[in-house]
Amino acid sequence: MSSSPDAAALEVLQRVFGHAAFRGEQAAIVSHVAAGQDALVLMPTGGGKSMCFQVPALLREGVAIVVSPLIALMQDQVDALLQSGVRAAFLNSTLDGETAQRVERELLAGELDLLYVAPERLLTPRFLSLLDRAPLALFAIDEAHCVSQWGHDFRREYRELTILHERWPHVPRIALTATADPPTQREIAERLQLEDARRFVSSFDRPNIRYTVVQKENAKRQLLDFVQSHRGEAGIVYCLSRRKVEETAEYLAGQGIDAIPYHAGMDAELRAANQRRFLRSDGVVVVATIAFGMGIDKPDVRFVAHTDLPKSIEGYYQETGRGGRDGEPADAWMCYGLGDLVLLRQMIEQSESGDERKRLEHRKLDSLVGYCETMRCRRQVLLANFGEDYAAKGAGQPCGNCDNCLDPPAAWDATVPAQKALSCVYRSGQRFGAAHVIDILRGSESERIRQFGHDQLSTYGVGTDVDARVWKSVLRQLVAQGLLDVDAEGYGGLRLTEASRGVLKGETQVMLRKPTNTKERTRTTRVATGADIDLAPADRPLFESLRALRGRLAREQNVPAYVIFHDATLREIARLRPISHGQLGGIGGVGAGKLERYGDAVLETVLDAD
Incomplete structure (x- = not known):
């Protein structure tokens, strides 16, 4: 391995994760953090934020402590890391006492590369004492926008994470988020004492997402027409109330869609089971309130639909960002009417929030309504809310991938x-x-x-x-x-x-x-399905065989299929048809650990297809 930090980082990226090169600002961020410096990273969902702390964790001595707000996110990321041969674990309430103690022993013995923990546990005196005795590589604070009291995902415990800098001033910190307008960015830096940290701000643009807004007429029928255009694909449908979640899921299921509900009022076991089914099965549609989603790593969500107006443009951006995390085409579709606006304004006024908070929420709602009603390129309007001038980047050209660009309104x-x-x-x-x-x-x-x-x-x-x-x-x-x-x-x-x-x-x-004619507008949203992207008809049978193999392996290990291989990796295998470990190892997403674990089974599937 070269002594150059950049060369070492690239070697880890290729050997462990199976990627040939870093994307965008990843290389600069990894080099900066690996050198022991603090960073504040703003990068869109699907942009590769995790790699920005996972690679430095493997380059530095000690264990990286990753502060994560959601149990589901911890489990998914640890599952994916273990598949790549990385020594990773999490500590949360799902573990029994014996397992938790084993993880703590591994932490103290320096046998972990990354340890995921919720802020509530991290802040306990017992855990802080454990960290005093552990070799620390870095702190990664994921979903850092949770520190903002004006944000849509505020978590009070995030405010207390300043203790990391105060207690371990020489351990580098990296805070990451995909959702922060300029005021929230400033608040994150201030609240986490990252004013002197280098700030890496990637474009918030998700060019693979097609944005569409339709006027609400017959909302159920409109939704069904849209979902049927994505039949057999994974998607998320957001509703404002629990009752509407139940009704919508039942309606879609009655129309032959594999749809399941998710909301905070459900039985906890059923809710968890539905989330697991969505994450670990192909083609499931989850109908949910906004209680579902933050930290969901499923890469192949092909659409996100809103049957009601969200509460803010930040919430809308984050929710739509759960589609197309694999970088492939996805749809963001919203059906909105005046009744939604009336209801949300009533909810703001009837809340127990103070006047300042209510004024802020009204302004955020007004910004979202402006986005819905605009006749301009939607991407330009959306990105402007995050302080980004899309028109300047594109010499004033519209995006060509939203309803207003594809079917200009009169x-x-x-x-x-x-x-x-x-x-x-x-x-x-x-x-x-x-x-x-x-x-x-x-x-x-x-x-x-x-x-x-x-x-x-x-x-x-x-x-x-x-x-x-x-x-x-x-x-x-x-x-x-x-x-x-x-x-x-x-x-x-x-x-x-x-x-x-x-x-x-x-x-x-x-x-x-x-x-506009809403049926015509629904048709403009249809994009290529996952199986259609860069895949010749002759290669599709092998692709489906590889998906079947991946599904079997995932069930045997009780993990989501995508932590074994992404669809993009399977398509590349189907297209190139490798016949040796060396050829297979050269395909993106096939690191050394996965090559050793699954290489023989994949090559056998390829040979059987020929």
């Missing part, structure tokens, strides 16, 4: 319809929701209209020339543009804003996005 002059809608809201008392306002505009003869005498208003029936679907779009966009407000403290009634005055007086033109 704008229309909606000044007159907007005036009718605003006038109707005012004349009906500024206390009714969108559905009732639309009934007035369209001249409905319902009992409720007559009960309130709204059939006598001057705006009654003035919008019969516009169908209800278009009126929904008009009202939703008027709220998004701040021309209407929602009474979040009451029952979600619409009311005028100061900006409404200019529209009603004819001083302000209103340009809105023209509603």
Whole structure:
């Protein structure tokens, strides 16, 4: 092995993990941390954050302590490391006393390369005492955005991790996250005392993800049409409430989709079993609240769907980032309507948060609504929220991989319809929701209209020339543009804003996005399936045979299939058809440990196919 740190790092990368070269900033980060320096790393999900601390852990003397917030994440990463021949373990509540004691003995004896631990356990006096007696290589703080009190995944214990620097000032620290806007980045550095750490900020862009937003009409049917375009592929469907999770999972299952629910209100054993099934089986769709997902390492999730508006653009980015972690095409699809916005604003106002927190949450929600309603390239708008100028990178060119780029929306002059809608809201008392306002505009003869005498208003029936679907779009966009407000403290009634005055007086033109055909919009989202990517028809039978072998090996060891080999590795094997250990070892993702463990079985499968 060369004495050069960079050469040593590359040797570890190739020998242990089976990768020919580092990606992006990985090499610089590894060299920096391996040399004993602190780092703050911001890198998108799927960008290879784990390699940034796993390789330095193998280059430095001692054990790397990895602070991780989720048990599932620890288990998955340790399983993957063990498959590569790395001495890794975790300490959490799932271990019995005897196993935990064995791990502690290995820690003290210097027999571990990496040890994963939750912040709650790390901060106990007993564990801190153990670390005083252990040889320490580095501290890695994963999901570092959890330190931010304004973030969507705040964990109070993360605030106390400053003890690592205070107690072991000479042990390097690396904090990593995929989700942090500029204010959160500053807060991470301040709270973890990493102000002097070198900051590595990769692009937040996930070019393999196609972003699509559709107007909510028949949400269940729209979701089914979308999921059926990914039949047989793994996906995540996010819903806002537990009840909707259950109903949606049952509906999809009834339509022949292999769908299972996941939410915090389920029986703990069933919830854990469903998560294991999603992680360890092919083609399962999990329907979940946002309780599911952080730290999920499954690389071949081909789609993430939102049936309701998320709470913030940061949450949306992190949730959609769980698709396509393997770098291959994935879909991020959202179905959103005015009712979602009304509900979320009510939830903010009815929460016990202080006024400052409520104002922040309203601003975050407004940013997400702006993203939903934009007619610009969605990727440009999304990345701008993380302080990144996508247009500057691409010489002003749009991304070409979002619905607005693939099927550019048309704008229309909606000044007159907007005036009718605003006038109707005012004349009906500024206390009714969108559905009732639309009934007035369209001249409905319902009992409720007559009960309130709204059939006598001057705006009654003035919008019969516009169908209800278009009126929904008009009202939703008027709220998004701040021309209407929602009474979040009451029952979600619409009311005028100061900006409404200019529209009603004819001083302000209103340009809105023209509603699109949602069936056409769903079709634009279809991307290549995992099996279609760089794989000739003649190679597909071998690819499926290799997947079957991987599935059998995974079941025998009770680990997720992807910790043995990623699909990309199996496709490369199917394409190149190696006939020797030397040829197989040259394929990406086949390190020395996996070559020794699985080489014979893989080569036998290749030979049988020929």
